[in-house]
Amino acid sequence: MRQVTVTEHVLLHQTKSPSASGKFTALLYDLILAAKIIQREVNKAGLLDILGATGETNVQGEQVQKLDDFANRTLIHRLQRTGVLCAMASEENADLILVPEKFRRGDYILIFDPLDGSTNIDVNINVGTIFSILKRKSSSEEDVTMADVLQRGAEQVAAGYFLYGSSTMLVYTSGEGVHGFTLDPSVGEFLLSHPDIRIPERGKVYSVNEAYYHYWDTRTRKVVDYFKSPENERGAPYSLRYVGSLVADFHRNLLNGGIFMYPMDQRSPSRPQGKLRLMCEASPLAFLVEQAGGKAIDGSRRILDILPEHLHERVPLFIGSPRDVDTVTRIYSQTD
Ligand code: AHM
Numbered sequence: 268m269r270q271v272t273v274t275e276h277v278l279l280h281q282t283k284s285p286s287a288s289g290k291f292t293a294l295l296y297d298l299i300l301a302a303k304i305i306q307r308e309v310n311k312a313g314l315l316d317i318l319g320a321t322g323e324t325n326v327q328g329e330q331v332q333k334l335d336d337f338a339n340r341t342l343i344h345r346l347q348r349t350g351v352l353c354a355m356a357s358e359e360n361a362d363l364i365l366v367p368e369k370f371r372r373g374d375y376i377l378i379f380d381p382l383d384g385s386t387n388i389d390v391n392i393n394v395g396t397i398f399s400i401l402k403r404k405s406s407s408e409e410d411v412t413m414a415d416v417l418q419r420g421a422e423q424v425a426a427g428y429f430l431y432g433s434s435t436m437l438v439y440t441s442g443e444g445v446h447g448f449t450l451d452p453s454v455g456e457f458l459l460s461h462p463d464i465r466i467p468e469r470g471k472v473y474s475v476n477e478a479y480y481h482y483w484d485t486r487t488r489k490v491v492d493y494f495k496s497p498e499n500e501r502g503a504p505y506s507l508r509y510v511g512s513l514v515a516d517f518h519r520n521l522l523n524g525g526i527f528m529y530p531m532d533q534r535s536p537s538r539p540q541g542k543l544r545l546m547c548e549a550s551p552l553a554f555l556v557e558q559a560g561g562k563a564i565d566g567s568r569r570i571l572d573i574l575p576e577h578l579h580e581r582v583p584l585f586i587g588s589p590r591d592v593d594t595v596t597r598i599y600s601q602t603d
C-alpha cells in the first residue's frame with residue numbers, strides 16, 4: 268500500500284494553492300518535531316518524575332502541571348527557531364512571545380494550547396496540543412503588535428491538533444478540507460490515515476460537563492434536556508460522552524458525529540464566558556469543524572466571526588454536527 272507522509276500531502280496541496288509557500292511546510296515540520304518530543308514524554312510519563320504539578324499557577328489561575336510546562340517550553344524552543352514566525356501566544360503565557368532578534372523572523376504567528384486536558388495527564392487519559400496559525404497584517408519591517416494577533420478565527424491560515432491517544436494523531440486544515448495523520452512510531456512519520464474527514468450531519472452523542480447543570484441558565488438547560496429527551500428529532504436520547512479533554516471529545520465527535528458544549532455558567536464572576544479560550548481552543552477547532560462540514564457557535568454567533576479583544580478571552584462553545592448545533596441556535600433564539 269502506498270503511504271502518504273504529512274510533508275508529501277502538504278506539498279501536494281501547496282501546488283494547488285498558488286498563494287502557498289514552502290514556509291508553511293517548514294513551520295509544520297517544526298511543529299511535528301515538537302509534538303513528537305511531547306508525545307515521547309507523554310508516553311513514558313508514569314516512568315519519569317514528570318507527573319504532578321510544578322507548584323506554579325499560570326495566567327489562567329490554574330496549577331501548572333510538569334508535562335504542561337514541558338510541552339510549552341518544547342514548543343517555544345523549537346518554533347522560535349523555525350524562521351517563519353514573528354510571534355507566538357500560549358495558553359500558559361500571559362503575554363505575547365516575540366521571536367528573539369537573534370533568530371530569523373517571518374510573517375506567521377502561532378497560537379497554541381501546549382497540553383490540553385491537563386487534569387487528565389496524571390491518570391493516563393488522552394491529552395493533546397491545539398494550534399492556530401495566523402499571518403500578520405502589518406509590514407514585517409515593524410515590530411509585531413497585539414493588533415496583528417487579535418484576528419477573527421475566519422482569518423486563520425491553518426489550524427489543527429495533535430492527539431496523544433492510543434495512537435498519536437495530527438488532524439489539520441489549511442482551508443482545503445480536514446486531514447488526519449497517524450504517527451507510525453516504527454518509522455517516526457505521520458502517515459495519512461483519515462483523508463478528507465467529513466463530520467456526520469447529526470450525531471448520537473452530546474458531550475458536556477453536566478455537573479454544572481445548576482449553574483446554567485434556562486437556555487442551556489433546555490438544550491441539554493433536548494439531547495436527553497426520547498422525543499427529540501432523533502427519536503431517542505443521545506448518549507453522553509465526556510472525557511474532559513477537549514481534543515479527545517472533539518476528535519470523537521468529528522469522526523462519529525455529535526456535539527461538544529462548554530456553555531457559560533454562573534460559577535465564577537471572573538469567567539462569565541465559560542472556560543474555554545477563544546484563540547487557542549475554540550477558533551482552531553471551529554476552523555476544523557467547518558472545513559469538515561460542521562458548525563461552531565457561542566450560542567448565537569459563529570465562533571469564527573468573533574473579533575478577540577484580548578489574548579486570553581474565553582467564550583462559550585457549542586461545536587459539532589451541523590444539525591445538532593442548529594438545535595442549539597434554535598433553542599437559544601427562542602428562550603430568554
Ligand atoms: P486545559 O487547557 O487547562 O486543560 O483546560 C481545558 C479543558 C478542556 O480540555 C476540557 O474540555 C475542559 O477543560 C474540562 O473542564 P471541566 O473540568 O470544567 O469540565
Ligand code: MG
Pocket residue numbers: 358380382383384513548
Ligand atoms: Mg485547553
